[in-house]
Amino acid sequence: MIVIPRALAESLRKHFPPEWLAGLAGLAERTLDQWRLTVDGKPMHGMASLVLPVVRPDGTRAALKLQPVDWEHESEPVGLRTWDGDGIVRLLDHDRDTGAMLLERLDDSRPLSTMPDDFAATEILAGLLARLTRVPGPDGMRHLKDSAEQMVANTPGTASKLSDQDEQNLLKDWAARVSEVLDEPGDRLLHWDLHYDNVLAADREPWLAIDPKPLVGDPGFDIMPALDNRWDDIVATGDVPKAVLRRFDLLTEALGADRQRAAGWTVARALQNSLWEVDGGEQRLDPIQVAIAQAVTSPRR
Ligand SMILES: Nc1ncnc2c1ncn2[C@@H]1O[C@H](COP(=O)(O)OP(=O)(O)O)[C@@H](O)[C@H]1O
Numbered sequence: 001m002i003v004i005p006r007a008l009a010e011s012l013r014k015h016f017p018p019e020w021l022a023g024l025a026g027l028a029e030r031t032l033d034q035w036r037l038t039v040d041g042k043p044m045h046g047m048a049s050l051v052l053p054v055v056r057p058d059g060t061r062a063a064l065k066l067q068p069v070d071w072e073h074e075s076e077p078v079g080l081r082t083w084d085g086d087g088i089v090r091l092l093d094h095d096r097d098t099g100a101m102l103l104e105r106l107d108d109s110r111p112l113s114t115m116p117d118d119f120a121a122t123e124i125l126a127g128l129l130a131r132l133t134r135v136p137g138p139d140g141m142r143h144l145k146d147s148a149e150q151m152v153a154n155t156p157g158t159a160s161k162l163s164d165q166d167e168q169n170l171l172k173d174w175a176a177r178v179s180e181v182l183d184e185p186g187d188r189l190l191h192w193d194l195h196y197d198n199v200l201a202a203d204r205e206p207w208l209a210i211d212p213k214p215l216v217g218d219p220g221f222d223i224m225p226a227l228d229n230r231w232d233d234i235v236a237t238g239d240v241p242k243a244v245l246r247r248f249d250l251l252t253e254a255l256g257a258d259r260q261r262a263a264g265w266t267v268a269r270a271l272q273n274s275l276w277e278v279d280g281g282e283q284r285l286d287p288i289q290v291a292i293a294q295a296v297t298s299p300r301r
């Protein structure tokens with residue numbers, strides 16, 4: 001019997017059609033049968049996915065990941081196949097009809113977020129990001145160019161929902177900044193969500209990425225999750241702009257990215273995050289997104 005963790009059920013109820021949650025345990029049972037898998041541990045989860053630690057008939061340990069297949073999740077198996085395990089978890093099997101993925105098992109007890117030294121953790125993230133974004137994006141995958149154009153077009157309408165006039169103007173400034181980098185949207189395979197909990201300790205390499213929501217574009221667009229995550233560490237330094245720039249410099253150097261363009265694409269990510277929040281009902285900008293956009297666009301100190 002598969003029991004869906006309560007926190008996952010709540011999150012699924014909030015964000016997805018009720019049929020998905022209602023059918024999830026059944027889908028898990030059928031997929032276990034289909035691939036002849038045995039569960040060998042407690043279910044794991046994120047906001048949208050159920051991940052079961054399993055063993056294959058030949059004794060290999062694996063992880064079965066089940067998640068609603070929507071625009072955000074459909075590119076995950078395509079990306080994983082393209083990377084083919086280089087710096088990221090390997091895809092062992094995939095069912096196109098249900099979206100079920102069988103993944104190489106990594107050490108879920110040791111995400112990179114547990115590494116105490118913030119700088120060392122960011123260095124590892126930067127190294128992985130540089131490797132992942134070295135790969136050209138495959139044909140047919142969604143492109144940053146399209147979503148960035150859409151963001152810029154949607155900004156005036158969404159900005160008018162903000163309660164503060166200065167914040168309305170700030171959002172429009174961000175969109176103007178994004179327009180400046182739109183001429184070169186990039187052609188690399190991006191992870192989109194490489195934060196410290198989406199990197200797990202492994203055997204074949206010390207650390208491997210998981211959970212990509214791939215798209216094709218400029219690696220600069222992939223930097224934000226490394227900046228706004230582990231925010232307490234940034235605040236604890238006592239100098240937020242300096243600590244943000246320390247991470248930003250580490251990442252842009254590892255990527256070999258032009259700092260100006262990377263700043264433009266980081267602002268694009270702040271814009272994307274903010275448009276989502278405001279369209280979802282928020283009337284103020286998230287101060288963390290504002291602090292990051294300010295830090296990366298202000299003249300070097
Ligand atoms: N290959 C794996 N091996 C071991 N644990 C995994 C693996 N993939 C995911 N997990 C566990 O499941 C959790 C959720 O998976 P993740 O792919 O990050 O999905 P989500 O998009 O829901 O965050 C992870 O945080 C991790 O604890």
Ligand SMILES: [Mg+2]
Binds near residue numbers: 046197198211
């Ligand atoms: Mg995750």
